Amino acid sequence: MMQRRRFIRAWLAAWGLALGGCGAADTRAETGSRAGAAPAAWLPTVDAPADGARRVVVVGAGMAGLAAARELQAWGDTVVVIEARDRAGGRTWTSAAWPDLPLDLGASWIHGVDGNPMSDLAALAGARLVPIDLEANRVFSSFAGEIADATLAPWRERLESIISDAQDADDDASVHDVVAASLDWESLADTDRWTVLYLLNSMLEHEYAGSIERLSTYWYDDAGEYGGGDAFLAPGYGAIVDLLASELTIEYQQPVRQIRWDDAGVTVVSAGASWQADQVVITVPLGVLRAGSIEFVPALPASHRAAIAALEMGTLNKCYLRFAEVFWPTDADWLGYISPERGLWAEWVSLARVLGQPVLLGFNAADQGRDIERLSDGQIVASALDALGTMFDIDVPQPLAVQITRWASDPFAGGSYSYNPVGADPALRDALAAPVRDRLFIAGEATHREHHATTHGAYLSGMRAAQLARDAR
Numbered sequence: 001m002m003q004r005r006r007f008i009r010a011w012l013a014a015w016g017l018a019l020g021g022c023g024a025a026d027t028r029a030e031t032g033s034r035a036g037a038a039p040a041a042w043l044p045t046v047d048a049p050a051d052g053a054r055r056v057v058v059v060g061a062g063m064a065g066l067a068a069a070r071e072l073q074a075w076g077d078t079v080v081v082i083e084a085r086d087r088a089g090g091r092t093w094t095s096a097a098w099p100d101l102p103l104d105l106g107a108s109w110i111h112g113v114d115g116n117p118m119s120d121l122a123a124l125a126g127a128r129l130v131p132i133d134l135e136a137n138r139v140f141s142s143f144a145g146e147i148a149d150a151t152l153a154p155w156r157e158r159l160e161s162i163i164s165d166a167q168d169a170d171d172d173a174s175v176h177d178v179v180a181a182s183l184d185w186e187s188l189a190d191t192d193r194w195t196v197l198y199l200l201n202s203m204l205e206h207e208y209a210g211s212i213e214r215l216s217t218y219w220y221d222d223a224g225e226y227g228g229g230d231a232f233l234a235p236g237y238g239a240i241v242d243l244l245a246s247e248l249t250i251e252y253q254q255p256v257r258q259i260r261w262d263d264a265g266v267t268v269v270s271a272g273a274s275w276q277a278d279q280v281v282i283t284v285p286l287g288v289l290r291a292g293s294i295e296f297v298p299a300l301p302a303s304h305r306a307a308i309a310a311l312e313m314g315t316l317n318k319c320y321l322r323f324a325e326v327f328w329p330t331d332a333d334w335l336g337y338i339s340p341e342r343g344l345w346a347e348w349v350s351l352a353r354v355l356g357q358p359v360l361l362g363f364n365a366a367d368q369g370r371d372i373e374r375l376s377d378g379q380i381v382a383s384a385l386d387a388l389g390t391m392f393d394i395d396v397p398q399p400l401a402v403q404i405t406r407w408a409s410d411p412f413a414g415g416s417y418s419y420n421p422v423g424a425d426p427a428l429r430d431a432l433a434a435p436v437r438d439r440l441f442i443a444g445e446a447t448h449r450e451h452h453a454t455t456h457g458a459y460l461s462g463m464r465a466a467q468l469a470r471d472a473r
Contacts, residue, residue, distance in 0.1 A: 059256050062091060062458060066245055069081050071467070084253070090413070092455060105403065112228055113129060140336065140391040159179060172216055216421055260297040279438070281441045304434070311428055313446075314369075314453075317373065317407060322399055333354065433461065442465070
């Protein structure tokens with residue numbers, strides 16, 4: 001049951017084949033309305049369309065919100081999308097900070113290209129699908145230099161066996177507790193314990209964004225998947241975001257504070273405006289719902305509140321470092337790092353071979369991903385350079401430029417994507433997606449039981465919410 005969506009090893013292969021000559025994909029929007037949108041107060045003045053069409057507000061212009069809005073608008077509904085940010089895309093964000101090298105700061109790849117709606121959308125957007133090539137990797141340590149795969153493989157196989165046995169036994173304990181009990185944790189040598197923690201961080205925490213202390217051994221990989229392998233988009237997911245956002249009325253920089261609903265309709269309120277509608281599709285991330293940033297009047301049903309409380313948001317942060325020249329090995333694109341500081345800069349991607357660019361991308365996931373957000377950019381860079389210096393036993397030069405994400409502290413995200421913690425049956429995702437009195441419909445990757453934590457899951461959830469809203473009339 002060990003599913004692998006290895007962003008780390010394959011990211012660069014895709015860009016190496018497709019980025020050359022690509023222009024920057026800037027997904028940032030102008031302040032306020034775009035694409036001919038009317039003023040923020042337009043909705044209450046519009047009569048409900050005939051033939052069963054309705055006035056619908058969609059909260060959030062991420063992948064789920066854009067999908068729902070497009071679908072409802074295609075059916076003839078009058079739709080306005082309310083977005084807190086100054087851009088569309090949400091956690092799907094292609095940065096144009098380096099004009100010659102567009103970079104995805106959030107979602108980056110398509111998980112299973114066969115039958116995946118993202119594949120079709122990429123084609124419509126003119127983006128290239130580049131299959132993942134699992135390149136060779138090299139792993140270094142702070143205590144023994146480079147670590148051969150022959151040393152790591154037995155540990156990796158043992159961990160997979162331990163987890164598989166626990167799943168077969170229907171054990172809903174945390175991954176950490178299951179592994180610690182099976183390996184007699186306290187008796188392990190320090191270097192063996194650091195190695196095991198590195199593998200768990202690489203295999204699970206970077207994959208699912210939750211800590212092994214919180215990830216359910218039984219439920220963490222409970223999900224469906226498409227076939228055909230994985231692929232990246234060039235020049236980035238921004239191409240799909242721009243396609244979906246076109247021809248929609250989107251009100252930017254309008255964080256929603258309150259949603260009032262009753263049998264007569266709904267009212268969506270931001271700090272400076274309000275919109276009335278027949279129905280509302282709510283697509284904000286689980287992290288925003290958990291933070292209580294939006295007040296529901298009356299409150300959401302108990303089943304929805306229980307799902308929000310039980311499911312959790314994980315964190316996967318990125319740090320791009322651009323140097324004057326390459327100083328690291330160029331015969332491998334993925335570089336791992338084992339140290340006593342669990343998960344700190346444990347995974348790196350090199351863009352040197354495939355792009356000819358002296359750029360390294362470092363990751364921090366789960367608890368380490370959240371902890372590093374407390375540091376300043378300068379402190380984060382210093383920490384990264386210290387790790388690289390230990391890995392390669394050199395004095396690392398200062399980077400020319402950096403790009404750093406902080407998804408957990410982003411008030412409009414609250415994390416990177418959702419995961420299944422101990423005690424959280426995936427059926428909770430179905431409960432979260434259940435319509436509320438034919439007025440409220442919740443979408444987003446966290447509501448999709450089979451494809452949570454993916455961009456296509458978010459998109460499919462938006463399409464589903466639109467259909468549920470239509471069926472409720």
